[in-house]
Amino acid sequence: MKRSDGQGGNLDATVFSASRHAALRTRRRVWKMAALAAAFSLFALYLAWLEAYDAEPHHSDESPLGEAVAQASAPASGASGRGPDLVKRGEYLARAGDCIACHTSDKGRPFAGGLAISTPFGTIYTPNITPDPDTGIGRWTDADFLRAMHQGIGKEGERLYPAFPYAEYTKVTDQDVQAIRAYLNTVVPVHYTPPPNEMRFPFNQRWLMVFWNMFNFDEGRFVPDPKQSAEWNRGAYLVEGLAHCGECHTPRNFTQGLQTSERLSGAIQAGWHAYNITPHKTSGIGGWSDQDIVSYLSTGIAQGRANAAGPMAEVVSDSTQYLNGEDLRSIAVYLRSLKPVDRGERRSRAEWGAPASDAVALRGVRIDGVNGAQLFLANCASCHQWTGEGVGAGASGAYPSLIHNSVTGAGDANNLAMVILHGVHRTTKDADVLMPAFDRELTDAQIAAVTNYVTSRFGNPQSTVSVEQVGQLRATPQ
Numbered sequence: 355m356k357r358s359d360g361q362g363g364n365l366d367a368t369v370f371s372a373s374r375h376a377a378l379r380t381r382r383r384v385w386k387m388a389a390l391a392a393a394f395s396l397f398a399l400y401l402a403w404l405e406a407y408d409a410e411p412h413h414s415d416e417s418p419l420g421e422a423v424a425q426a427s428a429p430a431s432g433a434s435g436r437g438p439d440l441v442k443r444g445e446y447l448a449r450a451g452d453c454i455a456c457h458t459s460d461k462g463r464p465f466a467g468g469l470a471i472s473t474p475f476g477t478i479y480t481p482n483i484t485p486d487p488d489t490g491i492g493r494w495t496d497a498d499f500l501r502a503m504h505q506g507i508g509k510e511g512e513r514l515y516p517a518f519p520y521a522e523y524t525k526v527t528d529q530d531v532q533a534i535r536a537y538l539n540t541v542v543p544v545h546y547t548p549p550p551n552e553m554r555f556p557f558n559q560r561w562l563m564v565f566w567n568m569f570n571f572d573e574g575r576f577v578p579d580p581k582q583s584a585e586w587n588r589g590a591y592l593v594e595g596l597a598h599c600g601e602c603h604t605p606r607n608f609t610q611g612l613q614t615s616e617r618l619s620g621a622i623q624a625g626w627h628a629y630n631i632t633p634h635k636t637s638g639i640g641g642w643s644d645q646d647i648v649s650y651l652s653t654g655i656a657q658g659r660a661n662a663a664g665p666m667a668e669v670v671s672d673s674t675q676y677l678n679g680e681d682l683r684s685i686a687v688y689l690r691s692l693k694p695v696d697r698g699e700r701r702s703r704a705e706w707g708a709p710a711s712d713a714v715a716l717r718g719v720r721i722d723g724v725n726g727a728q729l730f731l732a733n734c735a736s737c738h739q740w741t742g743e744g745v746g747a748g749a750s751g752a753y754p755s756l757i758h759n760s761v762t763g764a765g766d767a768n769n770l771a772m773v774i775l776h777g778v779h780r781t782t783k784d785a786d787v788l789m790p791a792f793d794r795e796l797t798d799a800q801i802a803a804v805t806n807y808v809t810s811r812f813g814n815p816q817s818t819v820s821v822e823q824v825g826q827l828r829a830t831p832q
């Protein structure tokens with residue numbers, strides 16, 4: 355219907371002026387929108403030009419790599435060059451990059467993809483990277499592969515989503531990327547097409563990643579710092595590059611890019627708190643020795659401090675346990691050199707708690723409703739002891755102490771509730787670690803009660819969780 359403002363002598367003054375104002379406002383808004391759209395298009399064109407202009411000269415590895423990295427990126431096995439050595443080196447590097455974790459949904463067909471990764475913008479299914487020519491990357495040239503790893507661009511020139519950590523892989527040398535390719539060429543080709551992505555509009559528009567890249571992506575190989583030791587450079591190359599520790603441990607900005615100024619200072623990942631691993635004494639891991647870090651990454655246990663559960667248990671099982679001692683020490687050296695980030699904790703996560711027991715006090719007492727102490731005795735004490743001290747100390751295969759354990763001493767109880775919901779599963783050379791999951795046995799209210807009991811008795815009593823929070827954690831896709 356057409357509105358006849360302007361010449362309506364029969365309209366009374368107020369209606370007239372109101373509708374006129376509305377029209378003016380609309381017109382102004384239209385103008386604003388048009389101006390904005392024009393500015394946006396110009397900007398987009400400029401970016402496209404910049405990208406095109408930028409795309410060519412990167413034949414990577416052109417910048418002379420310092421001795422540190424040349425030396426450092428040769429694995430301790432001494433493997434180098436071509437053929438079986440190259441493949442072996444590629445296997446080692448593929449483990450350091452943990453390709454298998456994201457590109458495997460069914461353990462029976464490794465690297466065939468299909469794993470659902472949920473992001474705030476929708477679900478992405480990882481592609482098949484086996485050498486199958488039709489459904490995998492069998493027809494990709496090495497140049498295609500390098501471009502994907504270094505620039506986040508797919509075979510047809512399409513933008514890849516940053517759920518693929520190319521923002522880190524861009525730092526990996528050409529040599530190392532080629533070794534990974536050589537190894538992937540040798541894995542069993544699997545004929546399997548993963549489900550299509552379920553990204554919401556506008557995020558299903560891949561070209562939009564141009565903007566994401568502009569704010570969050572710095573293309574380029576790792577540049578060693580000549581002022582630092584070869585060990586430090588190797589550690590930096592792994593942590594900031596292949597091993598992509600920051601994907602979980604670094605907080606994100608609203609575009610889901612990493613806030614590099616807050617590097618490795620802790621973030622929430624699929625409901626789990628990937629803790630602050632900067633060397634801050636109380637907020638981070640400043641109190642850990644190099645050996646603690648090495649032991650944690652190779653076995654999942656830093657005795658008297660922490661055990662790896664959830665996503666970190668997967669990192670240890672699929673990736674870091676395979677790294678040699680030299681590389682693990684380099685990681686420790688690098689982590690120790692980071693800027694310590696203070697998150698306000700007054701005592702370190704691993705220093706809370708003392709043995710306690712309510713077993714005697716509970717005897718003969720009538721219990722109404724949900725009771726944390728009782729739930730602890732019934733569900734946890736058989737392994738962790740009613741005093742919370744565990745069995746077998748930190749030996750692998752032991753039931754760990756809940757005292758001086760980063761999960762019970764953390765400033766939030768997320769990971770404790772997650773450990774109870776999902777249990778612990780970690781496979782390493784020396785142990786197959788298993789704590790049962792309680793998500794089927796216990797209700798949200800029961801899990802909240804036992805969590806709060808454990809933090810109050812054995813950990814940081816200020817860390818509590820509500821029934822609603824447990825419900826949210828339970829609903830978080832893993």
Ligand code: HEC
Nearest residue numbers: 451452453456478480481483502508513514515517518519
């Ligand atoms: C954190 C999860 C994650 C890890 C780790 C990971 N990828 Fe991926 N990768 C993805 C996702 C997600 C995509 C799909 C992105 C998209 O659809 O835009 C992808 C895409 C790719 C592609 C493009 C394939 C295609 O068909 O377009 C290649 C090649 C690739 N990854 C190789 C690797 C290699 C090699 C490693 C190990 C060094 C690795 N990825 C580790 C998540 C991961």
Ligand code: HEC
Nearest residue numbers: 597599602626627628629660661662663665666669760769
């Ligand atoms: C897939 C996500 C993810 C990646 C990648 C990852 N971490 Fe973690 N990390 C976590 C989570 C989650 C925890 C907490 C585990 C727990 O509570 O049992 C954790 C815990 C840790 C801890 C123990 C901290 C403490 O106080 O308990 C260290 C040390 C650590 N990670 C180091 C690393 C390093 C080094 C890398 C890279 C080689 C890395 N992580 C990569 C998710 C990740």
Ligand code: HEC
Nearest residue numbers: 660661662663733734737753754761773774778787788789
């Ligand atoms: C059948 C034995 C068993 C039972 C029952 C059990 N646990 Fe565990 N728990 C384990 C094992 C094994 C580990 C992993 C040890 C390791 O990481 O090396 C573990 C680990 C933990 C951790 C440390 C996780 C981390 O990331 O640091 C906590 C906290 C914990 N359990 C709490 C509980 C609570 C609370 C209950 C009861 C709801 C419970 N456990 C029941 C065996 C058990």
